[in-house]
Amino acid sequence: MMVRSFCILLFIAFLSGCTKHEDSSISGTVTLAGACPMNAACTSSVDGACKHDGVTLQHWIVNNGHVANALIWIKDGLGNTVYPAPEEALTLDQRGCVYEPHVIGLMAGQTLKILNSDPTLHNVHLISATPSEDFNKLFLQGMPAMEEKFQTVGIREIKCDVHNWMNCYVGVFSNPFFAVSDSNGHYEIDGLPSGKYTLELWHESSDGLNNPIIQDEQVSIGEKEKKSADFTISAR
Amino acid sequence: MELKTGISRLGGAMPKSVSPSGRWIHWLAVLTAVSAFCLLFMGGLVTSHQAGLSVPDWPTSYGWNMFTFPMKDWQGNIFYEHTHRLFASFVGFLILTLAVLLQRYEPRMWVKRLGWLALGGVVLQGVLGGITVLTYLPPAVSSAHAGLGQAMFCLTLAIAMVTGKKWELDTPKKVERTKFGVRTLSFVTVITIFCQLLIGAVMRHTFSGLAIPTFPFAPNGSIIPEFTSFGVAINFTHRVGAVIVTIMMFLTARAIFRWHPRAKSIVIPMVLAMFLLGIQIMLGAITIWSQKAVTPTTLHVSCGAAILGTMVYIMVRSRHLFSPMVVQSAPLGTPRAELSSAG
Incomplete structure (x- = not known):
């Protein structure tokens, strides 16, 4: 009996492994063309709780020419498939008077849990392309997490007006196929079915929340295939 | 007592150096005009620091009564926005006092009306300030707030002038x-x-x-x-x-x-x-x-x-x-x- 059960489990594991391997992925690196602009230094001493060295705007986080915090997503090619939002909440923390992470992606309807780990107060000011969605909420130290859900696709900015240098971006998507480039400029969108896709890339140096820097990168991908799509952006 | 009604002064018995509404009302009006100018400067600081939304609520401040909001929390840009609100309240109080005193002691009806006009203006200005915070600084409302602030400064200056000794002399x-x-x-x-x-x-x-x-x-x-x-x-x-x-x-x-x-x-x-x-x-x-x-x-x-x-x-x-x-x-x-x- 035990052997039989073990075999069934083994078979299920094999099947799930097969399913996993059927998925394809697109990965690559985001590179900055030309010299990296300096991020403006911030006067974090305006709040004793934030005072620490080297606080700058996080406009350009570049490591050996590779750009962090770029949002890459599938714009076209997924058809009319509806993807349910994950139950799992994503966390955005205010720690050391900076947002962690600086750029975050989530699905429409997914919960964003905003924390304040600082011993000082912040305000959470959402700016979106749809002004009716905007809000500005106080967030005193020690308050419980604030939970937000965004129902419409698009990129939002969240900023703290108490500490001018604090801002971050939230990309909201209708499917789970998006990624944020890491500190080495690397990104990976996995779990993709085979198909022909159009990719878009947005970075905060873009001209507005609704203007991706790269709008029409075509990538065709087969089953179990790993494709590479590198991007080069310039400082503006 | 220094308090004297303007009516008695118009009779010519008062010395030339005394204005109809009394020296102290004039100096109150001067203080109000100077304060209104300082308030403009403080409002300018709020905009320059982009601090207008650093206190998200109004008329409360982070849920506190504006006057009891703890100083330890006046951090970052809150300092500029909150002190602007407090000083605006002070200017509002000065104008209220001025309007009441002008009504009581000033014989010229048009000067009394200037006092009430200033009071109405400062109330409107406060409401505009609140609206612009609660609606996330729409340019039209913020610009109106800035423009009315300038007009209020001019009005308080005019009141200070017409209540002064020089005006009568x-x-x-x-x-x-x-x-x-x-x-x-x-x-x-x-x-x-x-x-x-x-x-x-x-x-x-x-x-x-x-x-x-x-x-x-x-x-x-x-x-x-x-x-x-x-x-x-x-x-x-x-x-x-x-x-x-x-x-x-x-x-x-x-x-x-x-x-x-x-x-x-x-x-x-x-x-x-x-x-x-x-x-x-x-x-x-x-x-x-x-x-x-x-x-x-x-x-x-x-x-x-x-x-x-x-x-x-x-x-x-x-x-x-x-x-x-x-x-x-x-x-x-x-x-x-x-x-x-x-x-």
Whole structure:
């Protein structure tokens, strides 16, 4: 009996492994063309709780020419498939008077849990392309997490007006196929079915929340295939 | 007791140095005008630091009553926004007191009305300030808040002037018809400056201050930029406005120096206004060259208010001194009240 059960489990594991391997992925690196602009230094001493060295705007986080915090997503090619939002909440923390992470992606309807780990107060000011969605909420130290859900696709900015240098971006998507480039400029969108896709890339140096820097990168991908799509952006 | 009603003073028994509404009301009005000017500066700091939304709620501050919000939490930009609110409350209290005292002790109905007008204005100004916070600083409301702030400063200044000793002691003079140009010119100049300040407010609250990032020439090397956006248009309008204001002030100055060179009460303010104009143009240039650094930008706003106030002073004083209603010249030092009763 035990052997039989073990075999069934083994078979299920094999099947799930097969399913996993059927998925394809697109990965690559985001590179900055030309010299990296300096991020403006911030006067974090305006709040004793934030005072620490080297606080700058996080406009350009570049490591050996590779750009962090770029949002890459599938714009076209997924058809009319509806993807349910994950139950799992994503966390955005205010720690050391900076947002962690600086750029975050989530699905429409997914919960964003905003924390304040600082011993000082912040305000959470959402700016979106749809002004009716905007809000500005106080967030005193020690308050419980604030939970937000965004129902419409698009990129939002969240900023703290108490500490001018604090801002971050939230990309909201209708499917789970998006990624944020890491500190080495690397990104990976996995779990993709085979198909022909159009990719878009947005970075905060873009001209507005609704203007991706790269709008029409075509990538065709087969089953179990790993494709590479590198991007080069310039400082503006 | 220092308190004396204006009615008894109009009878002529009071010394010339006492105005109808009493010295202390005048000094309260002066304090109010000075405070209103300081409030403009503080409001300028709020915008320069982009601190307008650092306190998200109104009229409370982070859920606290505004007056009990703990000082330890006045961190970062909250300091600018919250002190602006507190000081605005102080100015509101001063204006309320002024309006009540003018109603009680001031015999001139039109001065009483100025007091109530100021009170209505400061209430509206407070509500506008609240609305702009709760609606996330829409440019129209924020600009209206900035414009009304300037108007309130002018109004409190006018009240301070008309309740002063000098107002009563001023000697209205008979002047030739052509000399009335100062009255008209100063009025037109005040209107021009106010419009220029409104344009500046719209430019500031639409974040268009650097829409033309170079000065005096646009990036295309010409004085006239390429009009690619509303920001460029409003920025250029502000530059053109500066030229018009300069011309109007020179015309007013020329009229004053030509027709009333001995009228110190308008000559000296005119010299001051021209000096401030030079400072203001320099501050405008530095604002652009410094990429809108907080200090020159805020000083530019404040200096604009100072020029407006100085020209309002000249306008009010000249309309008082050179009233066409007065056909006879009077000996120097004859109180206006006596002239009125004589007429």
